[in-house]
Amino acid sequence: MSHSGRIGLLALILLSLHGAAGGTPKHRETLLLAPLGRGIGAGDTVLVQTRWDSAGYQVTANFAPLDGAGGGPVMASDLSNGYYRISYVTGSMAGLSDSPGVVIPVNAMSRFDSSAATYLRFTVCRNASTPRPEHLRSFLRDGGRRIYAGDSLIVRTIWQAAGVRSLRVAADLRSLVPRFQESALTVREIGADGAGADTFEIAYDLPGKSDLVPEANGIPLTIIGRDSLCSDVRFSELLIDLRTSGPPAPVSQRILFPIDRGVRDLDTLRIESRWDSAGYFVRADFTELDGGTGGLASALDEGGGLYTIRYRIGTIAGLPDSAVAIPITAVNPLGDSFTDHSLRACRNQTTPPPVHLNSALKNNRTRYSKNDTLVVYTRWSSPAGIDFSIEADYRAIFPAFEPSKAEVREISPDSFEVSYILPVVGLAPDTVGIPVVIRARDARCSVVADSTLRIELDTTPPRQPPVLDPLPSETTETTITVSGTAQDAAWVSVSVNGAPQGPFAVDPSTWRFSTPIDLASGLNSLISWPEDELGNLGPRTLEKKILVVAGRSINYPTPFRPGDEFIVSDAAGVREASVHLYNLEGTRVADLKRTGNSLEMRLRWEGRDREGDLAQPGYYLLKIRSVGYDGRAREQVLPMLFMND
Amino acid sequence: MRGRVRQERSSRAAGGPRGDGGRTANARMRRRWAGGLGPGLALLVSLLLMPAREARAEMAGAFPHIEPWPSSLALGGTTDALGEGVEAVLGNPTGMLEGPRRAFAFSHASLFSGGLVRHQAAAVRWLKRETNPVWEQGRVTRTPGKGRLAVGLGITNLAGELPGSDTYGELQIALCLARRVLLGLQSGFRLRILQARSSVDGAGGGGLAFDFGLERAIGRARAGMVARSVVSDLDWDRSVDGPLPRGYDLGLQYDLRLGGTILAGASLHEGGAVRRCAVATSWRVPGAPLVLRAGPAWSDPGGESRGELSSGISLQVGGLSADYGMRTGPPGLGEIHRFALVASLP
Numbered sequence: 001m002s003h004s005g006r007i008g009l010l011a012l013i014l015l016s017l018h019g020a021a022g023g024t025p026k027h028r029e030t031l032l033l034a035p036l037g038r039g040i041g042a043g044d045t046v047l048v049q050t051r052w053d054s055a056g057y058q059v060t061a062n063f064a065p066l067d068g069a070g071g072g073p074v075m076a077s078d079l080s081n082g083y084y085r086i087s088y089v090t091g092s093m094a095g096l097s098d099s100p101g102v103v104i105p106v107n108a109m110s111r112f113d114s115s116a117a118t119y120l121r122f123t124v125c126r127n128a129s130t131p132r133p134e135h136l137r138s139f140l141r142d143g144g145r146r147i148y149a150g151d152s153l154i155v156r157t158i159w160q161a162a163g164v165r166s167l168r169v170a171a172d173l174r175s176l177v178p179r180f181q182e183s184a185l186t187v188r189e190i191g192a193d194g195a196g197a198d199t200f201e202i203a204y205d206l207p208g209k210s211d212l213v214p215e216a217n218g219i220p221l222t223i224i225g226r227d228s229l230c231s232d233v234r235f236s237e238l239l240i241d242l243r244t245s246g247p248p249a250p251v252s253q254r255i256l257f258p259i260d261r262g263v264r265d266l267d268t269l270r271i272e273s274r275w276d277s278a279g280y281f282v283r284a285d286f287t288e289l290d291g292g293t294g295g296l297a298s299a300l301d302e303g304g305g306l307y308t309i310r311y312r313i314g315t316i317a318g319l320p321d322s323a324v325a326i327p328i329t330a331v332n333p334l335g336d337s338f339t340d341h342s343l344r345a346c347r348n349q350t351t352p353p354p355v356h357l358n359s360a361l362k363n364n365r366t367r368y369s370k371n372d373t374l375v376v377y378t379r380w381s382s383p384a385g386i387d388f389s390i391e392a393d394y395r396a397i398f399p400a401f402e403p404s405k406a407e408v409r410e411i412s413p414d415s416f417e418v419s420y421i422l423p424v425v426g427l428a429p430d431t432v433g434i435p436v437v438i439r440a441r442d443a444r445c446s447v448v449a450d451s452t453l454r455i456e457l458d459t460t461p462p463r464q465p466p467v468l469d470p471l472p473s474e475t476t477e478t479t480i481t482v483s484g485t486a487q488d489a490a491w492v493s494v495s496v497n498g499a500p501q502g503p504f505a506v507d508p509s510t511w512r513f514s515t516p517i518d519l520a521s522g523l524n525s526l527i528s529w530p531e532d533e534l535g536n537l538g539p540r541t542l543e544k545k546i547l548v549v550a551g552r553s554i555n556y557p558t559p560f561r562p563g564d565e566f567i568v569s570d571a572a573g574v575r576e577a578s579v580h581l582y583n584l585e586g587t588r589v590a591d592l593k594r595t596g597n598s599l600e601m602r603l604r605w606e607g608r609d610r611e612g613d614l615a616q617p618g619y620y621l622l623k624i625r626s627v628g629y630d631g632r633a634r635e636q637v638l639p640m641l642f643m644n645d
Numbered sequence: 646m647r648g649r650v651r652q653e654r655s656s657r658a659a660g661g662p663r664g665d666g667g668r669t670a671n672a673r674m675r676r677r678w679a680g681g682l683g684p685g686l687a688l689l690v691s692l693l694l695m696p697a698r699e700a701r702a703e704m705a706g707a708f709p710h711i712e713p714w715p716s717s718l719a720l721g722g723t724t725d726a727l728g729e730g731v732e733a734v735l736g737n738p739t740g741m742l743e744g745p746r747r748a749f750a751f752s753h754a755s756l757f758s759g760g761l762v763r764h765q766a767a768a769v770r771w772l773k774r775e776t777n778p779v780w781e782q783g784r785v786t787r788t789p790g791k792g793r794l795a796v797g798l799g800i801t802n803l804a805g806e807l808p809g810s811d812t813y814g815e816l817q818i819a820l821c822l823a824r825r826v827l828l829g830l831q832s833g834f835r836l837r838i839l840q841a842r843s844s845v846d847g848a849g850g851g852g853l854a855f856d857f858g859l860e861r862a863i864g865r866a867r868a869g870m871v872a873r874s875v876v877s878d879l880d881w882d883r884s885v886d887g888p889l890p891r892g893y894d895l896g897l898q899y900d901l902r903l904g905g906t907i908l909a910g911a912s913l914h915e916g917g918a919v920r921r922c923a924v925a926t927s928w929r930v931p932g933a934p935l936v937l938r939a940g941p942a943w944s945d946p947g948g949e950s951r952g953e954l955s956s957g958i959s960l961q962v963g964g965l966s967a968d969y970g971m972r973t974g975p976p977g978l979g980e981i982h983r984f985a986l987v988a989s990l991p
Contacts, residue, residue, distance in 0.1 A: 558807050559848050584709040584756060584803070586975050587920065587945050589702075609702045616706025617850075617884040618841075619805045619813050621757060623977045635977050639761050639805055641813050641848055642706065643884040 024116045025108035026053035028082065032124055039100075039127025039229040040066060042093045048086040048122065050076065050106060057108040059084040066102050066126055067091040084108075093128040098165075100228045102126045125230035133167050133225035134160035135235040136197055149209045149244040155202045157223045157235075162196025165228045169200040172222035172234070176242060177212060209244040215334070217241040248330035249276040250340035251305060260447040262321065262348025263289070263313050269345065271309040273299065273328050280330040282307040288324045289345055290314040321351045321444055346445030352383045353446035357414065359438055359453050367456045368422060369534035376418045376453060377411075380440045388442035390416040393449070396434050397457065398427055432456045462488040462530040462538035466513070471526070474547040475519075482528070483514035489530030489538060496524055503531050519548050523573060523629045547573050547629060554624050554636070559643040562607030562614070566592065566624075569600050573628045577601045580623040581615075581640070589615055607644050617643045703890050703914040708815055708839055708854070710873060710892055710912070713766035713801055714752055715970030715983045719938035719957020721923030723910030726869040726896030727860065731987060734768035734797035737871045737894070738821040738833025739860040742792030745964070745989040746772045752968075752986075758979025761806050766985075768799035770821075795833075797821035813843040823858075833858040839879060839889075847883030854879075854889055865900040891915040904929030908940070920945065925955065934961045938970065951975060964989040 028051040035044050046066070050059060060073035069091040076084035086106075102124050109117040138157040140147070147153055153173075161167045169187055173180040190199040202223070206212065213219070218239045225233045251274035263269055273282055282299040286292060293314025299307045309328070323346045331337040362375035374394070382388050392406035406420040418438060428434065436453040468484035486492045491503030492513045497520060504515040517526070524546045530538035556566045568577045578593040590610060592603040609615045624636045710725075712718045713735040717725060726737050731748035733740030749769045756762040775790035799819035807813055817840075823833035835856040842849045854877035860869035874889040896910040911922040925940025936959040944953050957970030966987040973980050 556808075558809070558811055559845055580977075582975055582978060583705050584711060584762060585705050585920070586978070587704050588975060589704050609704050611702070611704075613702040614885070615702045616704065616890065617881060618706030618709070619762070619803075619815070620706070621761065621978060623975070625977075637757070637759050637761070637978055639807050639813075641807055641811075641843065641845060643848055643881065645881075645884045 023110065023113070025057045025110060025118045027108070027118055027120055028052055030106060030120065030122050032122075033085075037230075037232040037234075038132055039098065039125035039130070039231065040090060040102075041126075041128045042067070042090055044090050046086075046088045046090060046124075048076075048088075048104075048106075049079075050084050050086070050108075050122075052082045052084065052108050052118075054082055055080050056111060057084070058111055059086070059106070059108045061086045061088070061104055061106045061122070063088045063090065063104060066104060066124065067093045068096055093126065096126060096128065098125075098127045098130045098229055100125050100230065127229040127231070130165055130227075130229055131163045132229075132231040133164045133227055133233050135223065135225060135233060136160055138221075138223045138235060138238045140238075140240065141201065145239060146241045146243060147206065148246055149206055149212055149242075151206050153204045153206050153240075155221065155223065155238065156190065156199060157202060157225075158197050158199045159225045160196055161192070161198040164231075167198060168226045169202065170224045170226065171202050171204070172224060173204060175213070175219055175221065176240070177207060179211060212242065212244055215242045215244040243334065243336070245277070245332070247336035248280050248332055248338045250328070250330070250338065250342070251275055253326075253328055253340055253343035255343070255345060256308075258445075260445075261353070262323075262346030262351070262445040263316070264349055265313060265316055267313045269309075269311045269313055271311070271326070271328070271343065273307040273309060273330075273340075273343075275305045275307065275330050277305055277332075278303050280307070280332055282309070282328065282330045284309050284311065284343075285327045285329070286311055286313075289326060289347065290316045290319070316347050317349065319347055321348045322346070323443055323445065346443075348444040348446065351386065351442075351444040351446070353444075353448045354380045354382050354388045354440035354442050356380055356438075356440065356448060356450040356452075359436075359450060361436070361453060361455065366454070367458055367534055369457070369459050369532075369536050370422055370424045370427060372422050372535065374420045374422060374436070374455070376436060376438060377415065378418060378438045378450070379415050380448075381414050382442060384442075384444075386443050388440050390418065391439050391441065392418045392420060393437035393439055394420060396428065396437070397455070398423055400426055427459055428457060430457050430459055458532075458534050459536060460532075461536035462486065462532055464488070464530070465539045465541045466492050466528045466530055468528060468541060468544070471544055471546060473545070476548070478519050478548055479516050480519060480546070481514060482517045482526070483512070484528075485511050486513055486530040486538075487511050488532065490533040491531040492528055493531060494526060494528045496520070496526055498525070506530070519546060523547050554638070556640065559641040560605070561643055561645065562605070564605065566603040566605065566622075567600060568594075568603070568624075568626065574601065574626045575629045576627040577603065578625045579603050579605075580625070581605075582621045582623065583616075584619060584621070589620065607642065614644050615642060703916055703918070705890055705892075707841055707850075707879065708817065708837075708889055711754075711756070711764055711801075711803070712970075712972075712983075713764070713768075713799075714750065715957050715968035715985045716927075716936075716938060716959065717970070718754075718972050718981060718983050719940075719955050719968075719970030720908055720925035720927060721910070721940045721942035721953070721955040721972070722894075722912060722921055723896050723898075723908035723923050723925045723940070725912065726858070726871045726894040726910060727867055727898050727908065728869075730989070731768050731770040731797070733823070733833070734770055734799040734821050734835075735766055735801065735819060737858040737860060737869050737896070738795075738797065738823045738835045738856070739831040739858045739869065741770050741772065741795035741797050741821060741823040741833065742825060742831050744772070744792075745991060746774065746789075747990040748987065750985060750987040752983055754981060754983035756981050757974050763804045764801065764983075766799065766801045768797060768819075770795060770797040791825065792823075793825055795821075795823040797823075807843075807845065811844045813845070813848065814841070816840040816842070829861050829863075831860045833860075839877075841881075848881075850879055850881035850884070850886075852877065852879035852889075867896075867898045869896045869898075870894065892920070904931055923953075923955070935959065936961065942972075944975075964991075 030050040033049050034047040059076035062073045067090040074088050076086040104122045106122050107119040136158040141154040141156050186203040188201050190201050192198045220236045221238045222234050222236045253273050256270040256272050284297045290313050297309050297311040299309045323344050325341050326343045326345050327339050327341050329339040357379035359378040390408050391403045394401040409417045433454045435451040437451045439449045441447045464487050466484045466486040486506045489506050493500050493502040506513045526544040527540050529540040554568050557564050566579050576595045581590045594601050594603050607615050620640045622638045622640050627633045712722050714732045728736030728740030730744030731750045751767045754764045772792050772795045775793045776787040777790040778785050779788050801817045803815040805813045818838040819835050821835045826832050837854040839852045854874045856873045858871040871894040873892040877889040880886045893913040898908045900906050906927040909924045912920045914920050921944045923942030927938045929936050939956040942953040953973045955972040959968045968985040971982045
């Protein structure tokens with residue numbers, strides 16, 4: 001190696017050493033390792049770890065502000081990789097008050113360059129005598145320990161706060177909600193007793209199942225009490241049982257067999273039981289029905305929340321005919337259960353069913369269309385003299401029919417009126433002979449149907465709109481005759497400005513119609529449409545506009561004085577009215593203008609000319625111009641005497 | 646006329662008494678004017694320069710300015726400041742110093758269409774001329790000279806219909822005096838007695854108005870000015886009393902050859918804004934007793950700024966003249982038609 005090479009190698013080594021611990025130290029972080037969860041008291045071993053950009057620095061800390069001792073800076077041990085640790089045992093702290101903001105100066109200095117130093121201020125708590133918060137008790141406000149997904153978790157926690165500086169309470173629910181954030185908590189102080197115990201309420205809205213841990217029992221919640229002297233007291237013995245699904249919820253229960261009578265000896269009762277979920281243990285209690293003599297009721301999980309129960313009825317001979325409840329209970333795998341008491345079955349060994357006497361359609365009308373009211377009168381009797389109810393089954397007319405939509409009115413103990421308004425949409429196709437089914441259901445579960453009545457559905461409207469004879473575009477009459485031809489229609493209705501008039505009869509031999517129609521003053525909009533004898537509405541005609549022009553007379557006082565009004569009456573059809581005042585020199589003195597759509601238009605004149613000055617009294621000429629909605633203008637010249645007092 | 650001029654020249658050349666006598670009379674007249682009319686002129690100028698009255702509408706209401714004669718109507722109102730003869734009684738009173746010695750005129754007009762408003766005017770005028778002594782054929786004879794003093798009386802009546810059977814009318818009686826003053830100026834004054842009456846209760850009133858006019862001829866041109874309602878007061882039975890809005894008419898006339906005349910005029914509001922301006926021409930048909938008049942005008946330039954067209958004709962036979970004039974009005978209001986008869990006596 002040459003002489004110059006040696007010099008270069010030496011320079012490289014020096015530079016590398018300078019790069020390792022030379023230059024101004026750059027601080028990364030400083031942590032207090034001990035004591036944690038409380039302020040630093042007398043005799044504590046304070047352990048501080050500080051990290052810098054490089055190893056090899058001379059790092060010191062001065063703990064004199066903490067305990068008042070004059071021992072000077074404490075040298076840190078170099079842990080390599082830029083980590084340094086400082087250990088210091090505090091003195092007596094006598095005469096020093098507890099404080100949350102004691103500043104410990106820390107500095108790092110390069111070993112090669114004493115002028116390259118970095119100073120920082122590290123803050124700790126001094127707590128030699130102030131008591132820490134003490135947890136007394138925590139519990140769920142609503143009792144128990146079970147909570148469900150989506151519930152509000154409300155915890156009451158009681159802390160001994162006597163002498164504690166600025167007690168605050170929080171909770172750490174990461175054991176329950178992995179993405180828990182403390183800011184989502186709502187904490188309020190409930191009250192304090194005389195012994196220094198403070199009660200707090202911590203509320204938290206649990207998220208849905210997907211954001212919770214799997215359901216389990218005995219999940220610990222951590223309740224935290226903090227003061228301003230760095231105390232952080234944690235209590236983790238509050239245990240809860242998390243449920244991400246609720247108890248079983250019933251959907252429906254119905255008997256599949258027998259469906260139109262009560263049960264008898266040795267019948268095999270079949271029940272369809274629907275719940276909100278599969279996987280439940282479902283059982284029915286037939287004790288009240290047959291005393292449980294039929295043996296076990298087996299429930300079969302069909303999946304999707306459907307369960308079927310088959311039960312062979314035991315001996316019910318000797319038991320009175322009556323309707324009894326069959327409670328059905330479902331239990332989920334966690335042991336939560338729910339019992340549905342809505343299903344009722346009948347014991348019926350001897351009670352005869354209701355007997356249909358007769359039924360009739362109102363007015364013997366057999367043809368119906370949309371929006372018609374189907375009215376059926378029906379008579380039934382009960383040989384056993386027990387109560388029965390009547391219901392309609394019009395699914396043949398309207399597949400989505402619901403019995404509750406048909407109104408049943410009792411006319412006498414055995415006579416009923418069933419009314420139903422046929423819907424506009426969803427009716428069965430036009431058909432002749434659709435059965436009208438009326439059912440009687442008695443208190444012994446007997447159901448008897450009658451379908452002797454038949455109706456015809458005809459919902460097809462006339463295909464063409466009426467063809468109107470020519471109508472005027474403008475008229476002074478308020479009543480005009482509307483006539484025309486309406487093929488296949490029994491009636492024609494006419495709408496004037498949205499208000500229907502009619503329907504008016506159409507001559508079935510010529511399909512002609514003619515009727516007087518009342519118009520309003522101004523612009524009228526006429527639309528007509530055909531209607532067959534069942535009320536099916538055909539297509540509408542195009543809108544026809546007719547302007548009814550009235551007199552447009554104008555009134556004003558003589559003499560006219562400031563503030564008086566020009567009143568344009570009979571202003572129907574007038575879109576705009578204007579008044580121009582001229583003096584006899586031919587100078588236009590003032591202009592008034594008003595737009596609108598009313599039968600009377602008022603134009604007020606304050607007696608001011610175009611310059612805003614009070615006009616001279618005297619004789620003037622008015623040029624009154626009114627413009628109709630058709631754009632036609634009408635002008636009048638009238639005299640006016642003006643007095644300006 | 647040529648003969649007379651020749652005769653005057655010959656008398657001057659002869660050193661006759663016309664020259665001395667004329668200078669003596671003129672000097673006497675100037676002294677009289679200087680002593681009597683000087684203060685009057687000063688008063689008028691001060692009146693014209695009076696500060697503006699309280700803010701009132703400049704647009705006329707009662708007693709509007711209406712051209713009372715077909716000739717002024719046909720010439721677009723340009724002669725309002727350049728009246729001549731008896732018609733000047735209701736125009737620029739200075740014009741009374743022109744024309745025949747005695748004259749009477751009557752006119753009738755229907756203002757705008759519909760016959761809602763009728764307007765009549767009548768005027769009579771006496772003129773005293775200077776007499777010029779002329780040495781003619783060896784003796785002094787006196788020939789009539791320029792007008793020196795004129796007095797006139799005019800009456801206008803306006804009758805308007807009102808809704809229902811009510812009516813409204815305005816009567817004006819004008820007393821006029823015109824004299825020749827300094828520097829070729831002619832001046833005229835008019836006092837108008839105003840009376841409004843109506844079948845509507847409380848819509849009547851009365852008052853006075855004072856007008857003033859000046860005019861001067863320069864060669865074949867004439868310039869004139871009239872200030873209307875310089876001083877006025879009108880008391881209403883049940884309305885706010887007060888003066889009529891002032892108005893000013895300015896006119897310029899130039900006589901062409903072959904009987905033609907062109908005129909220009911403007912009518913101003915009290916504040917100086919132009920109400921109307923017009924140009925017109927009048928042509929006396931050579932060899933025929935006809936005078937044709939026509940011209941355009943622009944009215945209400947601050948408002949509708951509409952154009953108008955005026956025209957008219959006169960038939961003159963001896964001392965009688967029958968006039969017709971018309972002018973278009975604001976759109977929708979129709980035209981004004983006016984007829985008149987004028988009788989002149991030597």
